[in-house]
Amino acid sequence: MSAAADESDAALATRAAGGDDQAYAALMRRHKASLYSFVRRYIGDPEAALDVLQETFVAAWQAIRRYDGGRPFATWLRAIALNKCRDRGRRLAVRRLVFGATDLDSAEARRQADPQGDAxxxxxxxxxxxxxxxxxxxxxxxxKVPLILTQLEGFSQQAAAEQLGVSVKTIETRIYRARRRLAGELGDLEI
Structure with missing residues (x-):
């Protein structure tokens, strides 16, 4: 087991801020799976989620000197990922406005299931x-964000409220509204 595995996120971030690539690589390994899961659920496209994950880690590396070691590194990293997801959404909205609907070569079109050969x-x-x-x-x-954090990422409502800077009651209300909207949209689809 490496020494980095025993170090806290804050200690690794301090080393990374000093230019230690290995410390930052250890942080990436430590947070990659949970962050990818969050981004994929937010975006809904596994391939695009990998791109956003990469953008998140690049942005975090560039901003590592601004990380406040008093806050959880995972929270700081997730905030960057959330901003990257929102940036992607804005870029897609502009593209749709300019170019219209997605084409058959888009990632969205490619990820649709191919019924041939599957049970x-x-x-x-x-x-x-x-x-x-x-x-x-x-x-x-x-x-979307409170739903993903609490129902899919396993955060408590209190932790989600702290992450988003809102009250627990606000989280409860938003989760309720998200579920209602999903139920209305998915209708009779058995999930």
Whole structure:
């Protein structure tokens, strides 16, 4: 086991701020899986999530000297990821406005399930999961983020409230509204 595995995030971040690439690599390894999961659920596209994850780690590296060691590193990193997700959403909105609907070569079109060669049950399950992912991705940020943090990432409502700078009651209300909206959008789809 390496020495970096025993170090706290704050200690690794301090070393990374001093130019230690290995310390930053250890932070990336430590947070990559949970951060990718958050981004993928936010965006709804696994391939695009990898791009956003990479952008997040690049931005975090560039801003590592501004990290406040008194706050959890995961919270700081997730805030950067959230901003990158929102940036991507704005870029896509501009592209849709300028170029219209997505084309058949887009990542969204490529990720649609191919029914040939798959068992019918697996296809239906994949379609339900994809429909849920797309529905979550279409939620407004104020509903999507609390839902992802609490229901999919396992944060408590208190932790999500602290992450977002709102009250626990606000988190409860937003989760309720997100669930209602998803139920209305997905209708009879069995999830």
């Amino acid at each position: 019918e049950g697996e296809l239906q399950s994949a379609q339900r999961f994809a429909a849920l992912d797309r529905a979550i991705a279409r939620l407004p940020d104020k509903l």
